[in-house]
Amino acid sequence: MSKQGDTAHALERVRRHAEVLSRLAYLASAKIPSEGLLDAGCELVANAVEVDHVKILRYRPSAGDLILEAGTGWRDGVVGSATFPVALSSAPGRAFQTGQPVTIADFATSPAFHASPILVEHGIVALLNAPLQIDGAAWGVLEADSCEARDFSVDTQDFLMTAGWILASGIRREQVAEAHTDAVNLAADGSRKSLLLLEEMQDRVKNNFQTILALIAIQEGRVKDEGVQSNLQKIADGIMAMSLAHNQLSPTQGGRAVHLPTYLRLGTNIQQPLERITIEVKSDEIEAPIEKAVPIGLIVNELVTNSVKYAYGPSGGGVFVELWVGPGKGEARLVVFDNGRGIDPAKRGGSGLKLVEALVKQIRGSLSRSSAATGTSDVITFSLDS
Numbered sequence: 001m002s003k004q005g006d007t008a009h010a011l012e013r014v015r016r017h018a019e020v021l022s023r024l025a026y027l028a029s030a031k032i033p034s035e036g037l038l039d040a041g042c043e044l045v046a047n048a049v050e051v052d053h054v055k056i057l058r059y060r061p062s063a064g065d066l067i068l069e070a071g072t073g074w075r076d077g078v079v080g081s082a083t084f085p086v087a088l089s090s091a092p093g094r095a096f097q098t099g100q101p102v103t104i105a106d107f108a109t110s111p112a113f114h115a116s117p118i119l120v121e122h123g124i125v126a127l128l129n130a131p132l133q134i135d136g137a138a139w140g141v142l143e144a145d146s147c148e149a150r151d152f153s154v155d156t157q158d159f160l161m162t163a164g165w166i167l168a169s170g171i172r173r174e175q176v177a178e179a180h181t182d183a184v185n186l187a188a189d190g191s192r193k194s195l196l197l198l199e200e201m202q203d204r205v206k207n208n209f210q211t212i213l214a215l216i217a218i219q220e221g222r223v224k225d226e227g228v229q230s231n232l233q234k235i236a237d238g239i240m241a242m243s244l245a246h247n248q249l250s251p252t253q254g255g256r257a258v259h260l261p262t263y264l265r266l267g268t269n270i271q272q273p274l275e276r277i278t279i280e281v282k283s284d285e286i287e288a289p290i291e292k293a294v295p296i297g298l299i300v301n302e303l304v305t306n307s308v309k310y311a312y313g314p315s316g317g318g319v320f321v322e323l324w325v326g327p328g329k330g331e332a333r334l335v336v337f338d339n340g341r342g343i344d345p346a347k348r349g350g351s352g353l354k355l356v357e358a359l360v361k362q363i364r365g366s367l368s369r370s371s372a373a374t375g376t377s378d379v380i381t382f383s384l385d386s
Contacts, residue, residue: 017159020048024163028170037170038070045144045163046072049156053122053145057084057092064266066092066141082118088217088236089114092129092141098214099138101130101161106149128152130164134172258293260286264300264321276316277308283323286332288384295359302356303336303378311340332384337377
């Protein structure tokens, strides 16, 4: 294409973007349900970006994942059921966690990211996404997916970010209307005020964690050393574990307690996507103050990571996390084990184990480790008292 043709195409693209943004703004200001807004938004974005597949993902705190809330171009049954991880190696997960857009020109040349099975099934090889943020906190992700390798232009990136802001404003408008109705209906309920204060605190904490994760993601993209990248990823995993704990604070306990079974299941979701490794969590119904829940989450994250990295070969296997009440009164027992090949004696006293030992002391617990050719088991007994 000639230079004149390139200029004409770019101007046409900008004109089309402006027209779509105008229509989105009108829809976002109209009193239509957010479901209709998101469906229409996907269709408009697909037309503007010239792709067949667009999706809007919503974060689910109860599951710790992103669910495909609305979309166009996907086979029947995908919208409303397909989920995506929030790990930094997931493109939408990174956008959600960092509050920054993510561009992948070709998955084949982007080893830092893993294409989900849904994307592989639909032949997606490139994507551009933008976080949907409400009051500074990520609500979800808007993503345009391409079946051809593609360098998305700066104009297209700016367009998608703006489209995301407009859609988020429409979602926020509906939330405000619902909150007003709830406030009127529950004006005499003192617990409503406490819940609102807790939600506000969680949003502020999430914003702080999001800023830190964005800085880590920037540094990770700048360095080429795999060892440094691995260390940055471990730091990011730890921060996400803390963020999940704050997000799970129980309103029934005045915002002080974390439901550990849910927290542990969500914590395993921040692991890198695993094709041959399964992680299974079993737990009694236990709540713990956040000062104790965060170290427990970090302990599990470190032990599971070690099993994932060292326990199995290409054939894969399972990692098991169990949390039970007892054996003594006011105590609990946390067990993380695998059926792998055991730990190399040279790695038995590594920095990871030292971190676990320090965290076990922090929760006033004791650690027992056994490792053989049939697998590795770590047993932590600790007090449930704050």
